[in-house]
Amino acid sequence: MRNMKKLITIIFLTLLLNPAQAKETIIKGIMKSFSGDKAILIDVSDKAGMRVPKNFNIELNSNSEFVLKIDLQEPEYFKLGPNTIFLKPGDRLLVKIDCNNRKNSTFNGNSSEECNYLKTIPEFSQVDIGYLGKNYEFVKRDLSEFTNSIMLPQVNSSMEALERLKSVPDIFKEREAARIKSNVVMSIMLYTAGYSRKFVENFDVVTDRELFAKLRGEHIDFFKDMLMEYGKDLAKEGNIVLPEFRKIVVWVTDPSGSLLPAYKKIDRIEDYNLVSQLIQKYASCFTSYPSDKKPDDVLAELNEAKSSISTQLYKDLIDDSINEYSIIKKGSPAFDFTGYDINNKPVKLSQFKGKFIYLDFWATWCGPCIKEYPFFMELYNKFRERDDILFISISTDQDKDKWVQYLMKHKHENISLHVSNSYLSQYKIAFIPRFILIGKDFTFIDPFAPRPSQPQTEELLKNLK
Template identity: 25%
Template sequence: MRVLLTISLLVLFFVGCKPTPNQTVQITGVVQNPTGEPIELVYFSDFTGNKREVITLELDAENRFDVSFEIPAPQSAILRNGRTSIQVFLQPGDQLQLEADAADWINTIAFTGDGAPNNNFWVEYQNVLGVQLGSAFFSNAIMVSSSDVFKNVVDSTLVLQLAFLENHTTVAELSEPFRTFFTAEMQYAAKNRLLGYAATHQRLNQLQEPPVLHQGFYDFLNKPDLFNDNLLNSEAYSNFLLSYLGYKNSIRPTQFSDTLSANEIIFALAAEYIPGQSGEFAQAISINREFSFGEIAQAVPMYDKFIASATSQDLKDRVTRTWDAVQALMPGKPAPDFTLLDINGNEVSLSDFKGKVVYLKFWASWCGPCMRQVPPAAELKKRMANQPDLVFLYVSIDTDNNAWRSTVDAHGITGIHMVTPGRERGAPALYQVKWIPTFYIIGRDGNIFDNRPPQPSEPNVDEVLLRALAT
């Protein structure tokens, strides 16, 4: 059976090396009309393990802030005000001053200081071409276009994007790392759109078969400079590596066994088709994903093989950190305790439920897969109504408290409800939450009973919960 791997990653980017004292970034500024929502800078410290760092911009009485932190290399980040966000670009040594109005976040952000030209350009691009050439534009083009027309659309928009850079009045002020970043993002985003055309056109048009592609559609994959180990800090390039492997698997004459997981297939394909550190980078992603969301028994052989064969010590260290973190949350290990306010404002700790079984869910109101588990969870609660020692504990990572509360009320989600903004700290970080929904079962003894339990929609969920209750 032909397996088509389609992997979509919402990522920034990261280059792995140890920071040194001259790699400090300082950002100061003032935010007018703050709304009370958290203002945060978010960046990836390890893309292969989906690990993000969050720096809160704490405002003083005059709405000013001052933060300093270290980054190992130039990288992209997200500056967000509640649920409104925009990308920025950071380089070691930057000393940025920011001014913005929280009531009109996207349109009022302006920078001065070291690194300001890069960021003012990047913000302008996002507000001009980024809006016009967003996901809605390309989704519509994919749906209505034949392959040759869509290829022309992608090629022409790439020319437009690169011309926006080269013809901009501040182009001479932009740093070389930023120019490299911007060019790579645009070029590999174009490649990703072409790789995703067939499957997306079929899905959007509800076709039984994928569209016929014109001859030479994939010729761009035959260029000698397709891979570049210097671009592992590019979101679009990292996405491209995985999309490329999905394409290669779809045309591979010899198919993999149905017993292999998607991550095991990625691991094997990366070794076969992607040379150098780019291939090892893709393998590290597959290992970390299998450790975090797959089967440990399948992840360990991949890990052992990688440790024995990989040339990058940095990537070896990354997968080892993931494996160590996973082992700390294996069944039988103490469940990390946490204390949060519940939806009624009462302080509640996980340890309050010792002696009972806790079905723990990390989720968010904006998460489609999370919400799809709500109806089956309601049915599960009916089936378990005669189990008073079973606690349904929900920890939302919503940054919008009103959205969280209204979703709980609108859908009648019963149980104990808590919220903590983002997955990067607090309870979600303690439980290594990389994607949502994430579930755990905590036993009566306060230890983890199951770190990969079935979700409410899965047929064996009753069996597993009853087994935990009987222990």
């Protein structure tokens, strides 16, 4: 068996020597410490920023091994497990992804040098912020200590590692230099947020607004030269594919030049800002909350935007977004996904087919979600004698540990699962809390169901037959 695996690997690698045969990108490998039978190659480009990502499902065998074939038109970044990877059209890449520690993952073949470099970049998520670390763990009282002991050593190390890369395309080096600069700017612009939460006792974003403004002014003044240095030449259209750049685009596109170098309009960045805002506005028409926005009105704005922008990709994404929302309607098949319980046991939503399913999508950081949960439990208790109705809470926290810690302190009697938001893209979860009601035949009864606190919800559940 081992010899057969070696033979397959050798055959796979020989394809690297014949680019003429390599018209599609092929990734072969294994997901170590992964639970479940399906993984996702997650698009992190500007398409994802507009909530219309081009993700690829990965079917795993019983040993968590896979072969994935995809068509790419240009080099792109993705997430595979905890790793950011870089792929080019025609690549043949062998991977061993360690889902517990991205630095232990291995890559061989095309783009392996790029992927190995990407193991060293800072994590990026809602809780991992540039050089500030996870939940602001590296924020210091002394700004000089943070700058000289935390941030600049990492910046210099990354720049030197980037220069040592021998066989990577110039575009990769350009993007990664921009990522480093973006992380510096992000760390500085969000420093006061972390500092306030970490060092100001009982900090409150509303009542301590003046204190926050004072601290922010002091912090910006300290970092102003670095902002100008690392913000130089950052406003380039190709950088929009980087999530770190998109995080700071609001500051990059300031024409005043008060914080970063003065911005001069760039079509693709302007188009991105316009279309992403309109797609977000369109998404707000489809929530579990009453909306004063009418989908047809926003559609008119989107169509007007299509005629005014020059970026063809974004014109296509407008159509894709509208089509995806049109699929989520009453009577349409629900989308299956795999969640994980507090013991990390995989649970498929489809295994509950044959019952009515009332889903609550929430997160530990979401105040309105927490306020809705007592009403959710009240309904759960009222209908607990009906074994044909299930109440399932789905945490979308990026930091799974936060969810586990929350459940340890707050008992959830109903089924509680954690699902990465990337696995929920088909559900278009743009805002939480979000509630969905699924029928026994696993079709949507209401993909934008009312909240538990609304009187009509109990009546809706009572009438389920």
